[in-house]
Amino acid sequence: MQEEVSNRKIIHVDMDAFYASVEQMDNPALRGKPIAVGGSEVRGVVSAASYEARKFGVKSAMSGIVAKKNCPDLIFVKPRFDRYKEISKQIQKIFYDYTDLVEPLSLDEAYLDVTHNKKGNPSATLLAQEIRARIFNEVGLTASAGISINKFVAKVASDYNKPNGQKTVNPDEVISFLEALPIRKFYGVGKVTTEKMYQLGIFTGIELRDKSVAFLEKHFGKMGNYFHDVVRGIHNSPVKSSRIAKSVAAEHTFDINLSSEIFMIEKLEMIASSLEKRLKRHNVSGKTVTLKIKYSDFTQQTRSKTLPYFIADKSLILEIVKELLYQERLKNSVRLLGISMNNLNTDEKKFVVVQLKFEF
Structure with a gap:
């Protein structure tokens, strides 16, 4: 089995600063300038930052206040998700010219299995170059790529020569590549895990490789x-060409904190409407409705209710959400509300994914 798997040719394509790059492409006045998509200098968080902003330490999930302190000349731009989805579809259309085994991870990245591709090209490296060139010529954006024998190595490699670059890790180079890799670069190793690894004397892949399964399970559990x-x-x-959603959600952060449940009903109706559209677009329904509440002090609370039947209708969702909202008093003023639908009927749907394997 392992020998067959090692013969796969996987490309991970990752768009460069996607949201910010789209904004700079559509508005020439923003090109070459530090911009942040989302947030503001008074509230909210950054969704994406241009490379010009990243030089000042601005990054996604950073508060707008901190981002502005790091980069006084930072320009905040409101996100346009419909536009990002439009561009993403153009990019994915290019992917499908090469293989039907495309697994999107988000709007700006995807795995492609090109072991057996539509171009009949045995070189995954050349295919990645061609795909990146087409994205640039046809869409106007740059992308980076990683190429290797599995999804993990390909994803790590795609970050190696960013932006607008690519790296191939051939089968006989995989082990040496991973052994020399800083542990913080391993996909799945976050900040907390990195610190724990350091405390255990694990700084690169070679120290990680020296540890037994028993040792790693003792300190990191299932991971x-x-x-x-x-x-x-x-x-x-x-690479899975059909991904089954486990939950569907919609949420909104408010410019002014809300302090009364009465003021929130209108907002929740809007959020429920967005959720209904997403459920219908994916042709799914769910049994568990969850209300997410983020307070002005950034503490978060969730309240859920599971029904004996599946629902996807806005009015039914809103009815449950109102019940959850009035379930207990609010602890503070509210800056964000969200509704998610879990326990979906996708569990009852059967998808057959064919994984083809050929010589590398």
Whole structure:
């Protein structure tokens, strides 16, 4: 099995500062300038930052206040998700010219299995170059790519020569590549895990490879076995052309904090309407409705209710949400409300994913 899996040719394509790059492409006045999509200098968080802004330490998930302190000349731009989705569809259309085994991770990145591709080209490296060139010529944006034998190595490699670059890790280079890789660069190793690894004397892949499964499971639980495998180049997850959603959600952050449930009903109706559209677009319904409340002090609370039947209708969703809202008193003024639908009927749907394997 492992020998067959190691013969796959996987490309991970990652758009460069996607949201910010779209804004700079559409508005020439923003080109070459530090911009942040989302947030503002008084509230909210940054969704994406241009490379000019990243030089000042501005990054996604950073508060707008901190971002402005780091970069006084930072320009805040409101996100246009409909436009980003439009561009994403153009890019994915290019992907499908090469293979039907495309697994989008988000609007700006995807895995492609090109082991057996529509161009009949045996070189995944050349295919990645061609795909990136087409994205630039046909869409106007740059992309980076990683090419290797599995999704894990390909994703790590795509970050290696950013922006507008690519890296190929051939089968015989995988182990040495992973052994030399700083542990913070391993996909799935976040800030907290990195610090824990450092405390255990694990700084690069080679120290991680020296640890036994028992040691890693003792310190990292279920992730221990994952770390043990990936550092050895073992990651058998296929590129899945059909992804089944486990939850669908919609939320909104308010410019002015809300302090009364009465003021929130109108906002929740709007959010429920957005959720209904998303459920219908994916042709799914769910049994569990969850209300998400983020307070002005950034603490968060969720309240859920599970029904004996599936729903996707806005009025039914709103009815449950109102019940959850009045379930207990609010702890503080509210800056964000969200509604999610879980326990979806996708569990009852069967998808057949065919994973083809050929020589590398």
